[in-house]
Amino acid sequence: MNENEELILGMIRENPFISQQELSEIVGLSKSTIATIISGLIKKEYVFGKAYVLNETKPIICIGGANVDRKFYAKYEITNETSNPVTSTRTVGGVARNIAENLGRLGEEVTLISTCGHDSEWEEIYDLSSPFMNLELVAQFEHSSTGSYTAVLDRNGDLSIALADMDVFENITPELLIKNSHILRKAKCIVVDLNCPSETIDFLCFFTSKHTIPLVIIPVSSPKMNRLPKTLSAVSWLIVNKDETETFMNSKINDDKDWENSVKKWLGLGVKNVIVTNGSKGVITGSENGEIHYFPAIETPMVADVTGAGDSFCSGVIYSWLQKKEIGDIIKSGLVNAHKTIMSKYTVRQELSQKQLMLDMEAM
Secondary structure, eight states, X not given: OOHHHHHHHHHHHHOTTOOHHHHHHHHTOOHHHHHHHHHHHHHTTSBOSTTTOBOOOOOEEEESOOEEEEEEEXXXXXXXXXXXXXXXXXXXXXXXXXXXXXXHHTXXXXXXXXXXXXXXXXXXXXXXXXXXXBOTTOEEETTOOOOEEEEEXXXXXXXXXXXXXXXXXXXXXXXXXXXXXXXXXXXXXXXXXXXXXXXXXXXXXXXXXXXXXXXXXXXXXXXXXXXXXXXXXXXXXXXXXXXXXXXXXXXXXXXXXXXXXXXXXXXXTTOSEEEXXXXXXXXXXXXXXXXXXXXXXXXXXXXXXXXXXHHHHHHHHHHHHHTTOOHHHHHHHXXXXXXXHHTSSSSSOTTOOHHHHHHHHHHO
């Protein structure tokens, strides 16, 4: 902005209903000059028209999967090539969408960028997600199906087969993000999952570095680790599990020493902060200053459903980090949120709020 633009913006900030005539009289510029300055501020998206609503929001932008999750529970031993009696459940999911809902329930302003089809599945996701996030930037594709994940579990609750229809997310391209770059530039933080193509992850690394925006990468599964860049200097946080780490590093984590060394290897690739989770064993964190910390998992005797636990952990970490908490509180926030989610039948626990998370942490 030039000097006149800064002056006019400051006056609008003090009085969003000030008229162009009043501005002209106060600053000594013609009314037509004031109109040109305001038009420029609107084009640059510093303000949103009359009554000059200031565009100062800085949302967390989550980019990646939003899908419908279906689970089928076999009543008896599964028999191939015939019909098997089951019970079933259906929920909305997707790593980026789940994280967005968690953060929305925690009071953050969140925008989701994803892709979907023109179908009833997207309508369901929209209805259940829109109270917690802005969905205006989700792109719909006429001849694609909204993402879905279907799991068949045997009578012991173990996964027998899972079917993932995620092709629609290949449309989360750099071109799609470039169309929305004016929104991306305003982000307080960008969170992306590896449902996105590798070229999109590369673009976000470049974009966030150029505009000094914190970038958080959340892998989705071991097979998608090949979408992660080899250099991670643009990444503020990488939250990854043991299996995903083993896949990317092409090495096994057999003991605590290997686990700690895997954190050092991630840091060696340039990531500023990394967390390697290891199920019931807890997590190890590392930061660019060389500090490495171990945190045990919270024992959860009453497990209702583990779905969404990883996403709730990531959300707790991101939320407390943005609140500028110390590393102990950042990790505790994630562990507590995951612990409470596992005890809930919901992918994102319904009682989650700023106040509830604070109470949950105080009780631990």
